[in-house]
Amino acid sequence: MRRSKAFIPTTKEAPSDAVLASHIFLSRAGFISQVASGLYSYMPLAKKVIRKIENVIHEEMANVGAQEVELSFVAPSDLWIESGRIDKFGKELLRFYDRKEKLFVLGPTHEEMMVDLVRNRITSYKNLPLNLYQIKTKFRDEVRPRFGLMRGREFIMKDGYSFHASVEDLDREFNALEDAYKRIIKRLGLDFRVVEADSGAIGGTGSKELMVLADSGEDTIAVCDKCEYGANIEVFMDMEELGEDFDASSVSDIKELKGDDNCPHCDGKLSLTKGIEVGHIFKLGTTYSKALKAEFLDEEGKSKPFIMGTYGMGVSRLVAAVIEQHHDENGCIWTKETAPYTINIMISNVKDEAQNTLGEELYLKLLGENIEVMIDDRKDRFGFKMKDAELIGFPFTVIIGKELENGIVQIFNRATREKISVPSGEIYKKIMELI
């Protein structure tokens, strides 16, 4: 992409209510645009990041045999009445009447819709297990939308649901999905912990959250310094967030955890850290299948409700989480796997023919190799363009400047802010080594 043609409206102004780095820098660097409280539009750079995250999710979902569907966003309220959640969800569930005075909701999550899709279509244990997922816009009318993409009202979520004939099979799938989720977050280049999430989970495995570690995280988690153990100590907040019943027994668990720093799994010590919840996997059991009478015939011909799991991942929240974990005072620092463009070719002075020629040659060569490359061909000053590049956060910027007279170009590493000098003839080879 040519920077001169790209719609990347960078600005010095941050939104007045922005306190988080991701909110500030995604706005300033021209990734997102606020439409109303908790509503954002994604500009081309954000759309590219989202697409990259989605592709990783699609690949890992295919690996575990999950099949992609897309459920309607506007959902009939009947299903929510059937499940009993229409009241439990409260005002976060946005409701409205259509022109024929029928009540609908905007899907904040899709358990009911997915159960409805499968019931009467899968009727035998022979066609189980089944794992369906979608990546789709969701809406929750949050009372206090905040932190940019971190807690918006409209957001992009990957939600998946599995259907099983036995608890053992759900356990197997749950573990497979936990592994898949770990692979996704790892591939995106993020430091994370899988933490046990609800009361039963302290020592159990029924509900786990994927936490991207960042000081700005809303969740406080206890992590062991020896083993992989981690637990969310703000279970009650999550419960509220997920619209599930609050389990009073969890309170004592939290207290226990707070008062005791011994790991329950090994002889390590627990310490507290902050995390951003980007994924939540949960063994639903038969809650929804019973409520919605979604049943199959087992091997003995007996009718039984599906045993279900649910697997959510916040796609738009992940965009913010990358920046919360990877930024400095100059702007975004995208990981290689999430960067909208891996390489930025900076022509310092576009009036210089040699600089232009080398820049254009390199640009076309990288394009030909399907490398995501931007060329900054604008007439603006070098200093301005470099600040812009740092704000956007390209992993590598190739600086073609005055040193070219001596046959030298530079590669600026956004994460380390180091510049290395490379003979211009070796620049392509060097780039291929780096990426």
Added chain:
Amino acid sequence: MRRSKAFIPTTKEAPSDAVLASHIFLSRAGFISQVASGLYSYMPLAKKVIRKIENVIHEEMANVGAQEVELSFVAPSDLWIESGRIDKFGKELLRFYDRKEKLFVLGPTHEEMMVDLVRNRITSYKNLPLNLYQIKTKFRDEVRPRFGLMRGREFIMKDGYSFHASVEDLDREFNALEDAYKRIIKRLGLDFRVVEADSGAIGGTGSKELMVLADSGEDTIAVCDKCEYGANIEVFMDMEELGEDFDASSVSDIKELKGDDNCPHCDGKLSLTKGIEVGHIFKLGTTYSKALKAEFLDEEGKSKPFIMGTYGMGVSRLVAAVIEQHHDENGCIWTKETAPYTINIMISNVKDEAQNTLGEELYLKLLGENIEVMIDDRKDRFGFKMKDAELIGFPFTVIIGKELENGIVQIFNRATREKISVPSGEIYKKIMELI
């Protein structure tokens, strides 16, 4: 994909209100599931078709330099008040209040949102032209949703908007987009006509529709038997559909066209045929930019409203249009470019070891070549499985049956319903020739 694991709930039952082939077969073959009037969920096969269509659109949009964005689905009513469309759009525009009693709408189209995104961000002629697009769910509260995906309330649309400093530049972009739209529909394997759409357009170029030719089409179009000329004679219906002002002058144009069968561009004769509108490109001019005060500075430093074009394409409608143009009494006939799977390997008798071995070998080999392949490994009877394959509409089914004893397998061509016999050792080579 293994058919035994795939969520493809085929059925003999068609929805009671289904009259169109696409509605009947997409439902029966397990592509779509009705959620409520005009609301559908996409099951895995439909999702794959949609993805293929989207990929073609993305490629052709990149070719013309259009950049992808994603605007929020829930939109503040302010923008619609500003443009004056809140009243004009009528009840098709779904409105609701959020928990703070602010009025919002569900985006039925995104002119206002896109102008809002660009205004104050593009301020100079130097940064024009700009062409932004998205592929996004839309909602129109149709008074009479019908025909399955053809006229739903929630649907997937590609909508694009271009911004220019001059009318000449809009003309250039409009022509480029017309060409891109033609390439898209052609690549999908569809017969189509570009027709002139509104009053000014008879002899002009301000509004064009892409019509997929099909007997079931809602639009009647006049086409020339000699040149490429075509025109929609049901302009008033379209006007209504697009929520634009009805132009009384178009009525006389329609009458003229109906009474006269001479082509206005050559000495050919016009005849009437039916089409499904899958695309509409339109020169908006300054209608929205004036209403929303979206301006740029021209070369002389004077403030001017953007000159705009808009380019829509119905993605979910295209799924239905393929089937309207390509089906028979047995079911869907996907074109190669839209098929969810190009090749279906049919193991006639899964208990036969030789059949199984060859089927599995071929399956893995095709998978390795990134060919979209299904293997029907179910224990059901051959006749049942073949009917199922015809209903779904795989372009080619490789039948591995009894003839394998004589070293022969067959390839069933869904479109022609011909079977050709191929020595089993040559099957891979033959498939590669066909696809």
